[in-house]
Amino acid sequence: MTGVIRPYAWGSRTALAELQGRPSPSDTPEAELWLGAHPGDPSTIDGVSLATLIENDPKGQLGTEVADEFGVRLPYLMKVLAAAAPLSLQAHPDADYAKIAWAAQEADPDAPKNYTDAFHKPEMLVALTPFEALCGFRDPVESAAVLESFGIERLGPVVAALRTGVTGLSTAVRTLLTWPADDRAALVEEVVAAGTSPLATSIAGFYPGDPGVLVALLLNHVRLEPGEAIWMPAGNLHAYLSGLGVEIMAASDNVLRGGLTPKRVDVDELLRVLRFEVLEDPILPATPVSPAVVTWKVPVREFALFKYELGTSTPPLSLPPTGPRIVLGTAGDVYVAEAVDGTPVEVTPGMAAYIPAETGAATAAGLGEIFVAAVAS
Numbered sequence: 001m002t003g004v005i006r007p008y009a010w011g012s013r014t015a016l017a018e019l020q021g022r023p024s025p026s027d028t029p030e031a032e033l034w035l036g037a038h039p040g041d042p043s044t045i046d047g048v049s050l051a052t053l054i055e056n057d058p059k060g061q062l063g064t065e066v067a068d069e070f071g072v073r074l075p076y077l078m079k080v081l082a083a084a085a086p087l088s089l090q091a092h093p094d095a096d097y098a099k100i101a102w103a104a105q106e107a108d109p110d111a112p113k114n115y116t117d118a119f120h121k122p123e124m125l126v127a128l129t130p131f132e133a134l135c136g137f138r139d140p141v142e143s144a145a146v147l148e149s150f151g152i153e154r155l156g157p158v159v160a161a162l163r164t165g166v167t168g169l170s171t172a173v174r175t176l177l178t179w180p181a182d183d184r185a186a187l188v189e190e191v192v193a194a195g196t197s198p199l200a201t202s203i204a205g206f207y208p209g210d211p212g213v214l215v216a217l218l219l220n221h222v223r224l225e226p227g228e229a230i231w232m233p234a235g236n237l238h239a240y241l242s243g244l245g246v247e248i249m250a251a252s253d254n255v256l257r258g259g260l261t262p263k264r265v266d267v268d269e270l271l272r273v274l275r276f277e278v279l280e281d282p283i284l285p286a287t288p289v290s291p292a293v294v295t296w297k298v299p300v301r302e303f304a305l306f307k308y309e310l311g312t313s314t315p316p317l318s319l320p321p322t323g324p325r326i327v328l329g330t331a332g333d334v335y336v337a338e339a340v341d342g343t344p345v346e347v348t349p350g351m352a353a354y355i356p357a358e359t360g361a362a363t364a365a366g367l368g369e370i371f372v373a374a375v376a377s
Contacts, residue, residue, distance in 0.1 A: 001050070001326065001354040004041040006032045009262075015082035015129070015244045019330070020350030032081050035326050035352050035373075037074040038251050040116075045354055050074070053356075054324075063323045063357030066375050069301070076303035078326050078373040079247040080350065081125065086203055087240045088261030089134075089212045092121040093273045094234035098254055101269075114269050116253045122300050123232045123249030124284065126307065126371070127224035128330055131243030134219040135230045136279025140165055140172070143218045150194040152187070155214075162218075169218070169276040173237075176214045177258050177267045185209035203241075203260065212259020220282045227307070229296050231284040235275030246328065246371050250302040292317060304376040309369050310334060316365040320374040325355040325362070332368015339363050 005016060011031025017024040034041045042051040054074060058067040066075065093101060093115075102118035105111045125133070137143075144162035147155050158175050161168035179187060188209050192201050199221055204213045219237060222230055224245075232238050239260060256270040257263055286294040286307075292314050295306045308317055310332070319325060319336065327336050329351050335344035336353050339361035345353045347370060355362050364370060 001035065001043050001045055001352045003033045003035040003043045003352060005030050006034065006041065008032065010083055010085040010087055012082040012084040012244070015084070016080060016350065019080070019128075019244070021348070029084065030082060032079050032247075033350070034077065034079055035328060036077040036251060038077045038253065040253055043352075043354070050354065060358040061324055061356045066323050066357065070375075073251060074324055075251055075301075075375060076373055077249055077251040078328065078352075078371075079249075080128075080244070080328070081240065081247045082244050083240045083242050085206050086242070086260055088255075088263065089215055089237060089239045089258040090255050091237050091258075091270060091274055092123070092232070092234055092252070092254055092256065095120040097234075097273060098252070112266055112269070114254075114256060114264070114266050119250060119252035119254065120234055121250050121252035121254050122234060122298070122302075123247060124229055124296060124298055124305065125232075125240070125245045125247045126229040126296070126305065127226050127243060127245045129226060129244040131224040131228075131245050132241040133222045133224070133230060133243075133282075134216055134237075134239045134241065135222050135232065135282040136220050136236050136238065137169060137218055137277065138220045139278055140169055140218070143172075146197065146217050147214070149196045150191050152190050152194070154183075154187070158214075166276060166278060170271065170274075172218065173215055173258075173274070173276075174267070174271060176211045177270075179211045184211050187211070188213050207260045210259050215259060220279060222282045224283070227286070229284040229286065230282050231296070231298055233299075235273050236279070237274055246305070246330070248303050248305045248373050250300065290317070301376050304374050306372045306374070307369065308334075308364055308372065310364065310366055312367060314365075316363040319355070319362045319364055319372055320377070321361050322377070323357050323375040326373040327353045327355065327364065328371045328373070330369045330371060332366065334364055334366035334368045334370050336362055336364050336370075
């Protein structure tokens with residue numbers, strides 16, 4: 001299976017190249033390796049688009065159950081994400097809202113183009129290297145204390161809103177994201193000059209004058225070690241900051257941005273989908289499946305993600321038995337094959353193999369680490 005690398009400006013010039021054993025640094029930033037059948041950049045199997053293979057034989061590729069539930073589309077998208085600079089502050093709509101918003105946009109040629117499809121985009125990321133992210137709102141009272149420490153009088157209404165707790169979050173976020181354009185640069189400069197927030201200083205170095213710098217301070221600053229995960233359900237405001245990770249999501253590209261980006265920002269639409277609630281613990285614990293396999297339980301049907309660690313004494317391990325599966329290598333040298341008389345396919349770091357539903361049971365053997373994406377059972 002051959003994925004597509006997207007060259008967004010925030011991408012790393014070293015992380016994906018080194019993972020795949022290519023010359024480093026790369027000529028251009030390499031931000032995301034897409035593995036799936038999303039129409040924006042479908043992967044290929046022996047030169048043929050996976051989207052085309054699924055369209056021509058949906059039940060053979062997806063299985064009857066998956067095809068009946070999700071139609072002629074792979075319901076998940078797997079990525080390797082390599083962030084050398086912060087990504088945008090963003091959130092995703094839930095399934096019902098995405099369907100309604102997409103239909104309304106399609107019916108009105110003059111409507112703002114916020115949506116690319118009619119689907120939701122819950123997502124999860126598992127760190128491959130130390131990884132930093134902003135994920136979900138922290139206690140607003142704590143955020144109020146941070147903003148008050150800058151000693152900037154005109155932030156007083158934002159601080160006052162945050163002191164009221166969760167009920168004031170919406171007001172605080174709207175106030176910051178709609179801050180008068182002619183005062184934004186000065187405000188961010190004053191925050192940086194206060195010298196009390198290394199996070200604000202770091203983000204402002206990439207996005208000077210962006211009020212998203214202050215909104216970032218309302219979120220949980222998460223530092224993941226390899227193997228740790230974060231979960232971004234609908235309405236969760238988040239932004240990745242740095243690091244390499246495996247990401248899996250429902251196969252949608254609906255992103256509503258609030259700042260820290262040169263791309264389209266629609267504050268009103270973002271505020272409509274945001275969930276103004278405190279996320280106490282952003283880190284999603286792994287659940288053991290067997291001594292060599294873990295997964296992360298999330299409340300969606302579109303995907304499940306498993307990590308396999310194969311050692312010198314590990315026997316061949318069974319992969320998820322049904323539906324379309326993608327196997328991504330992240331360390332060592334692993335071979336996947338049909339459970340009965342299959343020809344092994346080598347999966348090395350940064351490379352992937354695709355297993356259609358019609359293949360049935362499959363196993364992994366070797367020495368290394370793989371991530372397996374599947375439709376949740």
